[in-house]
Amino acid sequence: MATFDDADFGVETPTQPVQSSQPNAAGEHSANPAHAGALAIPMSPSSFSHDAIEVPATRSPHADASKYMHNLSLSPSMRDRRASRNSFGTSLPIPRSKRQSRLSSVHHIDRDAIAGSGAVPIRATREILAAQIQDISADKAKKAKNMAFVFDIDGVLVHGDRLIPEGKRALEILNGDNELGIKIPHIFLTNGSGKPELARTQQLAKILQNPVNTEQFIQSHTPMRALAEYYGTVLVVGGEGYRCREVAEQYGFRDIVVPNDIVAWDTTIAPYRVFTDEERASSRPRDFSQVNIEAILVFSDSRDYATDMQIIIDLLRSEDGRLGTIAADPVSQRIPIYFSQGDMLCPTEHPIPRMSQGTFRIGLEAMYKALTGVDLERVVYGKPEMATYKYADEVIASWMEQLHGEERIPENIYMVGDNPASDIIGGNMYGWNTCLVRTGVFQGGENDESNPANFGVFPNVLEAVKTACRKELGESFGFEWDDRINPVLHGSKQVASAIE
Numbered sequence: 001m002a003t004f005d006d007a008d009f010g011v012e013t014p015t016q017p018v019q020s021s022q023p024n025a026a027g028e029h030s031a032n033p034a035h036a037g038a039l040a041i042p043m044s045p046s047s048f049s050h051d052a053i054e055v056p057a058t059r060s061p062h063a064d065a066s067k068y069m070h071n072l073s074l075s076p077s078m079r080d081r082r083a084s085r086n087s088f089g090t091s092l093p094i095p096r097s098k099r100q101s102r103l104s105s106v107h108h109i110d111r112d113a114i115a116g117s118g119a120v121p122i123r124a125t126r127e128i129l130a131a132q133i134q135d136i137s138a139d140k141a142k143k144a145k146n147m148a149f150v151f152d153i154d155g156v157l158v159h160g161d162r163l164i165p166e167g168k169r170a171l172e173i174l175n176g177d178n179e180l181g182i183k184i185p186h187i188f189l190t191n192g193s194g195k196p197e198l199a200r201t202q203q204l205a206k207i208l209q210n211p212v213n214t215e216q217f218i219q220s221h222t223p224m225r226a227l228a229e230y231y232g233t234v235l236v237v238g239g240e241g242y243r244c245r246e247v248a249e250q251y252g253f254r255d256i257v258v259p260n261d262i263v264a265w266d267t268t269i270a271p272y273r274v275f276t277d278e279e280r281a282s283s284r285p286r287d288f289s290q291v292n293i294e295a296i297l298v299f300s301d302s303r304d305y306a307t308d309m310q311i312i313i314d315l316l317r318s319e320d321g322r323l324g325t326i327a328a329d330p331v332s333q334r335i336p337i338y339f340s341q342g343d344m345l346c347p348t349e350h351p352i353p354r355m356s357q358g359t360f361r362i363g364l365e366a367m368y369k370a371l372t373g374v375d376l377e378r379v380v381y382g383k384p385e386m387a388t389y390k391y392a393d394e395v396i397a398s399w400m401e402q403l404h405g406e407e408r409i410p411e412n413i414y415m416v417g418d419n420p421a422s423d424i425i426g427g428n429m430y431g432w433n434t435c436l437v438r439t440g441v442f443q444g445g446e447n448d449e450s451n452p453a454n455f456g457v458f459p460n461v462l463e464a465v466k467t468a469c470r471k472e473l474g475e476s477f478g479f480e481w482d483d484r485i486n487p488v489l490h491g492s493k494q495v496a497s498a499i500e
Contacts, residue, residue, distance in 0.1 A: 070365040070375045073358075092379060092387035093226040094394075126483070130181025140473055141180055145404050147412040147472045148396055149174060149186035149465065150432065152383075153204065155347035155418035155440020156461050162349060163207050164439055166462035171210040173465060179478030183403050184469075185410065187216040187395050191341035191356070191382045191422060194239035194300035196247050197222060216399045220341035220357075220382035221299045223391045225251035227338065231294040233257065235315065237308050238300030238340075238357070242282065247299060257293060259304070259311050261285055262323065269314070269323070270307040293321035296337040301346075301357050309360075312337070313367055316376070330372045337364075341382025343422050347440040383417075384426025414468045416461050420448035428454055435464035 134141035151157060157167035174184045188204070195203075197214045205212040227234075228248075233255040236248045248256045263270050264283035293315055302308040319325040319333050327333035339361050345353035361378065368376040382388055393409055401407035415432045417423020418440025427434040428451070436442055436453035439460050447457050458464040469477055 067369075070362075070369070070378070073362050073365060092223070092381060092385065093230070094223040094387050094391040095226040126176075126181060126481075129483075130176065130481075134180050134182055137180060140477075141182055143472050144180060144182045144184055145400075145406070146410045147184060147414070147468070148400070148410040149184065149468070150189050150392060150396075150413060150415045150427070151186060151461070152415075152417035152419065152423045152440075153188055153190040154192055156416055156437055158204070158207055159347060159440075160349040161203075161207060163209075164460065166439075166460040168209050170462045170465040171208055173469070173479050175210060177479070177481050178469075179481065181481050185396060185400050185403055187218065187392065187399060188212065189218045189383065189388070189392055189415075191220045191343050191346075193220045193340050193357075194247075195219075195243050196250055213399075215402070216395065218388070218392060218395055220388075221247065221297075223381055223388055224297065224299070224338065224340060227295070227297065228252035228254070233291060233293050233321075235259070235262075235293050235296045235311070237296065237298045237312065238302050240303060244299040248297070257288075257291075258283075259308055262288055262311055263307065266323075270310055273304070273307045289322065289324045291322065293323075293335065295321075295335055298337070298339045298357060298360070300340065302360050305360065305363070309364060309367065312364060313371070316368055317371065331374055331377075334377065337376070337378050339378060339380045339382075341422075342380045342385075343382070343419060345419070345441055347418065353441050383419075383422040384429060386430070389426060389430040412472055414455065414464070416464045418442050420451035420453070424448065424453050425451040433468070435468070437461055437464060 154160070157164055157171075171186070174186050176183050178184075192200070197217055197219065200219060201212045201214050201217050204217075228251050231253070234248070234253055235257045236244045236253075237259060238244055239247075242258060242260075245256050245258050259270075260275075260279055260283040262285075263273060263275050264280050264285035265288050267273070267275050296312055296315060314323055315321055316334055316337065317326055317330050318335075319327045321335040339357060341356075342358040342361065343356040344358040344362075346356040347353045361380070365376045365378070368374075396413070397407050397409050400410065413432045414435055415423060415427030416435045416437060417427070418437050420436060420442055424434045424436055433455040434453040435455050436448060436457045437460055438457065442448060442457075447453060456464075456467065458467065466479060469479070
């Protein structure tokens, strides 16, 4: 059974079937229902006339190719977007799994049984002191437990493998280095991908010099684990080497194919690819002319556009996902394709942001439409898609239980991101407080004109965190823990051992 229900789907199902616009034998456009088993292509009214999508007077970077692209890919602005970028109002399944709380596995030590009744009393720990401070400042502690942060990673906390210094300090404050000694819930929500969650969190913790738990971490393909219940044989694309195969195996997919497996079977499928003996030895070739691939999953950025695009286009035009065939009807026999995220650009160590999975997807859309004459039905996860935010709610509530024993979603959630077209637009649509920082993709003016952050623009993540905390906890809230504070003496700064 699926581990989600209708309420967890990414977008609402349309109450009326959407009609597609396809030319008839006379060259005229009419509204026709989509093929059985799928929703129809949503087309704008202006596209019903002639044979191309209208190009606005202001020339866009995509203008020359606009008639070949999926119309939903050309509306990056919050003002022009639908509820979701996904084709046909498609619902996205997300995993729902109850995480085991740390509170249920705490073991209390019987000191008398181990050391005898005359053992020296345990010295007060920082956690005990913090708990006493929080009892005294109960109202402020309650407010701290009613807020949470959601961080993008690249461009906010790090640039590739390089730390943004303010990111380290911001996380120290949220991990308890504040006047209450309280841990303020925070999770990491990134469109990054390509590694198993454990490997990514270990790498991130080392860079940030702060603890990062897999249970507070969501990368773009994390919610796609739910798809393992739907498909048997899948093509997984993207990432370095065979890491995405490893990710898919951990997610529970049963039969995983990667592009190298197909090239090892038939090198002519990618005529410009130089296929090494090492790559062949690590591949898993078989006779793919006898295999039906049921779905295509783009987990991460492609490392070889030419090969990956060729294989994907071959499969999308095939009969039910069997290589070496061309379907008579490219729509009714087309297998589904899922993308883990839709960002056009991604900040890296390079001074100018690099192309990301969104540009790869737009290229595929343009190729597919040029070859078939119809829009490519596709599904996109990641920010700013609704399914990713619903999954974030699950993670926040679970992390709240682990930190404070309360499985709930705080009322005041702050999204800190650098990309207006994903971090900010998604947070705004989901009702979060959005903070835009200048350390990544955004380098504009006072705020982004198309997708403005509703809480403000900040020079870095530390300033965003401090401003949010001051709003919720008061202007005088302190961002350092003082070990000299003695709660028994009501705040007097004396040696903590005086409480013993």
